[in-house]
Amino acid sequence: MILAILAIAALAVVMGALLGYSALRFRVEGNPIADQVDAILPQTQCAQCGYPGCRPYAEAVVKDDEAINKCVPGGEAVVLALADLLGRDAPSSDGAVEKPKCVAVIDPNECIGCTLCLQSCPVDAIMGAAKQLHGIIASECTGCELCLKPCPVECIHMKPVETTVRTWKWPFPANRPQAPAPSVAA
Amino acid sequence: MQAAEPRFKQRRLWQFHGGIHVPDEKALSNGAPVEPSPCPPVLVLPLQQHIGAPASPVVKVGDRVLKGQLIAEPRGYVCAPVHASSSGTVVAIEDRPIPHPSGLSAPCMVIETDGLEEWADLLEPLIDYESLDPGVLRERIRNCGVVGLGGAAFPTGVKLNPGSDHPIHTLVVNGAECEPYITCDDLLMRERSGDILEGIRIVLHLLGARQCLVGIEDNKPEAIEAMRLARAESDLKDRVEVVVIPTLYPSGGERQLIKVLTGREVPSHGIPAQIGIVCQNVGTLAAVADAVLRGWPLIERYVTVTGRGVARPANLKVRIGTPANELIAQCGGLKGDLAKLVCGGPMMGFEITDTRIPIAKAANCLLALTPAEAPDPGPALPCIRCGRCADACPANLLPQQIYWNARAKDLDRVQDYNLFDCIECGCCAQVCPSHIPLVQYYRYAKTESWAREQDKRKAEQAKARHDAKLERQERQERERQAKLRSKAVKDKPAAPAAATTETGAGTAPEVDPKQAAIEAARARAAAKKAALAEQGLAPKNTEDLAPAQQKQVAAAQARRQAAGLTEPAPTPTETAAPGPKAAAATEEQA
Numbered sequence: 001m002i003l004a005i006l007a008i009a010a011l012a013v014v015m016g017a018l019l020g021y022s023a024l025r026f027r028v029e030g031n032p033i034a035d036q037v038d039a040i041l042p043q044t045q046c047a048q049c050g051y052p053g054c055r056p057y058a059e060a061v062v063k064d065d066e067a068i069n070k071c072v073p074g075g076e077a078v079v080l081a082l083a084d085l086l087g088r089d090a091p092s093s094d095g096a097v098e099k100p101k102c103v104a105v106i107d108p109n110e111c112i113g114c115t116l117c118l119q120s121c122p123v124d125a126i127m128g129a130a131k132q133l134h135g136i137i138a139s140e141c142t143g144c145e146l147c148l149k150p151c152p153v154e155c156i157h158m159k160p161v162e163t164t165v166r167t168w169k170w171p172f173p174a175n176r177p178q179a180p181a182p183s184v185a186a
Numbered sequence: 187m188q189a190a191e192p193r194f195k196q197r198r199l200w201q202f203h204g205g206i207h208v209p210d211e212k213a214l215s216n217g218a219p220v221e222p223s224p225c226p227p228v229l230v231l232p233l234q235q236h237i238g239a240p241a242s243p244v245v246k247v248g249d250r251v252l253k254g255q256l257i258a259e260p261r262g263y264v265c266a267p268v269h270a271s272s273s274g275t276v277v278a279i280e281d282r283p284i285p286h287p288s289g290l291s292a293p294c295m296v297i298e299t300d301g302l303e304e305w306a307d308l309l310e311p312l313i314d315y316e317s318l319d320p321g322v323l324r325e326r327i328r329n330c331g332v333v334g335l336g337g338a339a340f341p342t343g344v345k346l347n348p349g350s351d352h353p354i355h356t357l358v359v360n361g362a363e364c365e366p367y368i369t370c371d372d373l374l375m376r377e378r379s380g381d382i383l384e385g386i387r388i389v390l391h392l393l394g395a396r397q398c399l400v401g402i403e404d405n406k407p408e409a410i411e412a413m414r415l416a417r418a419e420s421d422l423k424d425r426v427e428v429v430v431i432p433t434l435y436p437s438g439g440e441r442q443l444i445k446v447l448t449g450r451e452v453p454s455h456g457i458p459a460q461i462g463i464v465c466q467n468v469g470t471l472a473a474v475a476d477a478v479l480r481g482w483p484l485i486e487r488y489v490t491v492t493g494r495g496v497a498r499p500a501n502l503k504v505r506i507g508t509p510a511n512e513l514i515a516q517c518g519g520l521k522g523d524l525a526k527l528v529c530g531g532p533m534m535g536f537e538i539t540d541t542r543i544p545i546a547k548a549a550n551c552l553l554a555l556t557p558a559e560a561p562d563p564g565p566a567l568p569c570i571r572c573g574r575c576a577d578a579c580p581a582n583l584l585p586q587q588i589y590w591n592a593r594a595k596d597l598d599r600v601q602d603y604n605l606f607d608c609i610e611c612g613c614c615a616q617v618c619p620s621h622i623p624l625v626q627y628y629r630y631a632k633t634e635s636w637a638r639e640q641d642k643r644k645a646e647q648a649k650a651r652h653d654a655k656l657e658r659q660e661r662q663e664r665e666r667q668a669k670l671r672s673k674a675v676k677d678k679p680a681a682p683a684a685a686t687t688e689t690g691a692g693t694a695p696e697v698d699p700k701q702a703a704i705e706a707a708r709a710r711a712a713a714k715k716a717a718l719a720e721q722g723l724a725p726k727n728t729e730d731l732a733p734a735q736q737k738q739v740a741a742a743q744a745r746r747q748a749a750g751l752t753e754p755a756p757t758p759t760e761t762a763a764p765g766p767k768a769a770a771a772t773e774e775q776a
Binding site: 038041042043044045053054077080122123124125140142163164165167168169170171172173 | 234284286287288292566595623626627632633634636638640641644645646647648649651652654655
């Protein structure tokens with residue numbers, strides 16, 4: 001009896017030491033799940049989820065069980081991907097209409113060259129200098145709208161990205177199979 | 187092994203999986219020889235008529251261009267140049283509707299023709315091509331804008347460069363023309379068999395291939411006869427074989443034709459070059475012969491205008507860029523009820539709504555279908571899992587599974603079922619008893635997958651830029667802190683010295699020259715201000731003030747006096763050695 005208890009205790013000590021050692025030795029920096037969540041997010045850094053960027057939201061989703069449907073630019077696709085990754089139920093998208101993809105455009109007649117938008121752009125997609133006309137690099141703009149608010153003269157507008165032959169997508173077929181009406185044939 | 191077989195014996199043929207028999211309807215348009223189409227008053231040449239990057243224009247609006255002149259040069263490797271298909275004046279370079287399923291517009295060059303058909307200086311014919319390097323021939327084919335004329339419009343110069351790691355043993359020539367209604371390749375083989383043989387000879391030399399198999403469906407006896415005759419007359423008898431294959435849609439698909447002729451399967455996600463085969467359409471080979479032997483760029487092609495909605499179906503020899511309505515008018519116009527107008531064949535073509543679209547290099551057919559030919563399938567019914575689509579699929583896929591996953595928008599699962607091996611031939615939709623528009627689901631899933639891929643790349647790029655910005659901000663903050671610290675350390679012993687000797691700060695070796703310059707400027711400004719104040723002059727910007735502004739100025743002066751700061755001159759210590767805060771402020775301004 002004593003021997004058994006001792007043996008088990010000794011085993012427990014050895015295993016515990018091993019686990020403790022490996023926890024230190026093979027420590028993983030950061031949260032790998034948060035990395036995966038971050039990889040799914042569209043990286044617009046728009047803060048529309050209520051967090052200051054994509055990474056903080058990813059961490060909140062993993063750590064604090066934050067809802068997975070807060071990413072506005074990601075839309076339904078991101079919600080589904082997150083649900084799949086985290087094994088959670090995808091909250092029903094209550095008929096939310098997805099906004100068309102937009103990029104910011106500066107009105108050259110109104111810009112006063114104040115550089116405020118430069119500082120607010122999370123991806124450095126605005127070029128300019130003090131008292132010089134600013135310009136937005138359309139290919140780098142993520143459409144996060146963060147530059148709209150700081151502009152003192154409201155000269156930045158969001159312009160929908162035009163569909164070209166190269167970016168055009170076949171629509172989802174409208175002719176969806178319908179369940180046949182229950183037949184009442186006698 | 188196969189080449190060693192006696193050639194007069196019927197070659198062994200294989201069968202691809204699935205396939206369907208559809209009424210071929212070729213008799214509508216294959217009865218008469220090809221008619222040349224007159225030069226239209228306006229030519230519209232899309233800058234992108236091929237797979238790859240759009241070409242960039244090399245002529246301006248208002249320029250006069252000659253027939254065969256280069257008007258847009260390739261940008262990048264997978265690209266093809268565009269040539270003027272008649273002489274005239276460039277009147278616009280603008281977005282015009284192009285032959286594309288989206289019906290969208292794309293940049294086009296619009297040429298008003300002058301009817302003179304004046305040729306530009308052509309490239310020198312390469313008659314003695316067999317002594318030339320394959321690279322030179324590829325360059326010529328590329329410069330003449332030759333692309334695959336079977337429908338995909340992949341630049342031929344790129345396709346004929348499989349790389350040294352893929353030795354090519356067989357050239358497969360696609361004369362199958364399996365789509366119903368279309369007869370332009372049939373007519374091309376009848377009328378230009380000699381040129382096709384020349385093209386074969388050039389490509390065989392270029393690729394270093396041993397043999398060539400010309401696959402033609404058995405519903406084109408005249409074309410088979412013409413090609414056999416041309417082969418018998420040429421000296422390629424022991425390298426080229428004209429093989430008659432059974433009519434079964436889609437035997438004209440590249441992979442299907444290779445399977446039928448050689449029994450070999452092109453790997454999934456792979457290209458035929460991986461199994462030592464290159465496949466070219468007959469029209470492409472004729473264009474290659476034109477390019478190499480005559481120096482002609484690709485500015486014309488054969489187009490079938492057919493369907494029961496056209497008064498007089500025919501094959502036309504058309505200048506690239508001719509608007510579709512000109513061709514329809516040449517064929518007697520549209521008649522009776524029209525269900526839809528299709529660019530391409532009834533199986534793989536797409537509906538067009540605007541008849542002003544130009545004929546691009548890849549357009550092989552204009553099809554006007556009456557309601558009787560293209561009946562409305564009615565609403566789609568639920569899938570009953572009968573499996574007929576899987577039996578018909580020539581790519582050996584599971585169309586039903588792809589359909590379910592595409593419908594659920596599960597794009598990862600769709601790719602697990604090899605969606606991208608789907609050739610969109612439409613066999614599955616044709617046999618579906620529930621009339622489900624299956625191909626539409628596949629096309630949706632394909633373009634959506636590409637878009638997601640694109641979005642992902644953009645997200646990665648945005649993340650990299652965001653990280654770079656954060657890092658830069660951190661670095662600047664660190665640098666600022668470091669500067670402040672070093673400044674604070676420096677200032678303590680230096681302050682009394684600076685107060686006594688103004689020039690001492692500038693000459694001291696440890697002081698930053700930029701900082702010294704700023705300080706000198708401040709000193710100059712202060713001196714000037716003091717001098718002006720002595721003469722009783724206020725700063726110039728305080729003249730002509732509104733009463734409200736005057737009041738503000740007065741209030742500020744009062745505050746200043748209350749705080750113990752006195753006008754006009756700043757204290758010498760302030761001028762000579764600005765505190766850390768002032769230094770930081772100037773730095774930020776800088």
